[in-house]
Amino acid sequence: MRYIPNEIEAKWQKQWEAEQAYEPSDSLLKKKKYILSMFPFPSGRLHMGHVRNYTIGDALARHYRKQDYNVLHPIGWDAFGMPAENAAIKHGRHPKEWTYSNIAYMRGELNALGLSFSKTREFATCDPLYTRWEQEFIIKMYEKGLLFRESTTVNWCETCHTVLANEQVEEGCCWRCDNEIELKQMPGYYLDILRYADELLEDLKILEGQWPQQVLAMQSNWIGKSQGLAFEFVLTEESRARLGGNFECYEVFTTRPDTIYGVTYTALAAEHPITEYIVEHQLVDEETATKISAIANMGERERAQADKEGYALGIWVIHPLTGEEIPVWTANFVLAGYGGGAVMAVPAHDERDYAFATKYNLPIKRVVGDNEALPYTGEGELVDSAMFSGLSNLQAKAKIIAMFEERGLGNGKTNYKLRNWGVSRQRYWGAPIPFVHCPHCGLVPETIEHLPVALPDDVEITGEGNPLDNHPTWKHCKCPKCGSDALRETDTLDTFVQSSWYQFRYATNPKKWHTTGIDKTEASYWLGVDQYIGGIEHAILHLLYARFFTKVLRDLGYVEIDEPFSKLLTQGMVTMDGAKMSKSKGNTVDPDKIIEMYGADTARLFILFAAPPQKELEWNDNAVEGAFRFIKKLFERAEKVSEKTLPKIDHTTLSKESKIARQKVYEALQKSSDVYEKSFAFNTLIASCMEALNALDKQEDGAVWSEGFYILLRLLEPIIPHATSELSEVLFRRENFNVTIEMQNEVFVKESILYVVMIGGKKRAEFEISPDATEAEILSAAKEVGAKWLEGMEIVKAVVVAGKLVNLAVKPAK
């Protein structure tokens, strides 16, 4: 048969569409698999990373369908976000028009790849119908106190004109445009992810073994739980007077209460209220005040790279245990946003404190160990620590916390690096935050019946300010509570909110989309997602938010599961010339062109063959050609197939070559379930199929060819669906796609076994022997063929590995 990919692919894509072949069954009794690749942002065109992502998911979905699972394999569009607005500014296109036309084009591209998505469950997150339910969740969260509005220091990107969540700041820069972020005081909405910090951390254990180690580690670090002691330093009377009686004390947090007797100074952040008071009231000289202000105004990144710097503030506190007076400094390494922005400093046992103390000649007092070089941060026995001297520092830690609690001086405390999730964005193209500011009632949520709060279409997008805020009428409304004139909130939600619950929306039957956000019963049936596939770049952002949202929706009664994604596969990048494909580097390969030249099946085959999914994939035009040749060869060899159905073969009568061919075919069959269900090493499965085809090619038996094709086409269908569907239809009326193929263990039974003879650890000879030879027979055969190397040698030890080899350890005979 001639292989004409474009014709075949168009034909099958049309047929699948007509058959609605990939819609899941409504029956919730069947065994199920939910296979989900992360949905794309409709940027305009697919790139190879998408192709890889969806090809992996599609192969799994198609595999499970053939195993008679009810398979949910949906696709949709993460459709809100900045690029749509940027396009509006640059090309004068309306974000909505831009987004939906991109979706239309990309949908065509996905279709051309032969991806077996459910078409009825597709949606875009910018659809008001989606927004409607999201706004309901947000209101419920507000009612539960999980969403709140407050004015704090936020990360502001001047280029994007919006606030960013902590997770969206990379090395002090905006994750999208790489502009250095500024800190700004602004009101905004926050989701109380901290309330779930412990559960988010704990439940990582459930995902152990199911998610990549790396992602678990990254999430755990990001949550950054640490336990220690929080206590107050009380200012000396003199110092209180100096501060005009405005401050009594301040709180510090330490994970090393065991070193409390080694405190020789304490340090405040430049933004700490006391520091600010001192600067404002000129309690330090002008030069120092200027320098402190400079630290406060320094960007996060800049500050992280700066040398240790600080200034004595001219005030003192009292050590809570010893009563000693301790000087208070301000230091540039003390973070304002963590642990109250103040620390106790133990230079002997903390590297930063040590560096600082050395620079400014502050005393250093050892309280752990005796001879170790300072700073010493390891374990040891306490010294010079009053009643705690002699204890191991670990024991002392617990005892000192206990004592603080007994005396009412402080408390054991858990701190997190994780910050609450700021979800306000000062942009147009997002889901409006459904609240109203009423002069009488304050902040009031929109009533559920009035949802969705939809975006106005008639906006002017200039890049200056928030288009919703600038709109002449949109924000003017009536208070849902008292009916007086009020103002609508013009902030929109972070787009990561949409992607935090889309997995539940897919699981809800589209017939119910107007009446319910998430169907609990269906969601319980379909979730967790049995296999989630996506890029490592979402290790923290999306995956942490979606986990958090799942737990919140559970507590609000919308769903019944704890974790949304049971198994996660993080695919590697697609590279070319060793670098990530990107437009700026000019090393992209356009999926459309590849499909046009070779067809979708070749693209799919190459992508799955060239590397295991977890690893980086280096694009190689020659290897793509090779993938094409393999499919072409399949079509050419189709004429060797003589039977219309699975033939019965008498294995014993076959030629040696035919036996080997059958064996290779069944080896591939044996491999397949392991690959699809466990290892995802599609490359090895494809290699096995290639080996089988090569072996078939070395023999002439029509029945063996028929059986081989019957099995190989079925194995390859998830990978190259169009080509295999065509061949299967012509050769077997697709019967081979619909039945379970049983293993024929007879093909693995051998008449003789090849043994390798190793002498002195080196391979020296080999021999064939009947499978039921005794160990003694095997050994004597080995000695016979290895005689040449045994001459003048004494066998010290002989090891016979059944079915494999004989190893003779030797030494020169005396």
Place this chain on the structure above:
RNA sequence: GCGGAUGUGGUGAAAUUGGCAGACACGCCAGACUUAGGAUCUGGUGCCACACGGUGUGGAGGUUCGAGUCCUCUCAUCCGCACCA
């Protein structure tokens, strides 16, 4: 600095989990067919050596009859976090 990962031919990669290292594919070499070849087919291809043979999975040790695989140390590269007290 902390955490995670990865080191195997010219290249992408395999290795039944301790049992013949380099399957499969790309590339390369030789040959066949061909008006032609960037098509197709056949054979070869880790390295050193004419060969006998030696040697080889980042490096050094160790365990074992036997190590790419297990243990100890070490080097290199990549990724993430990064003054979190």
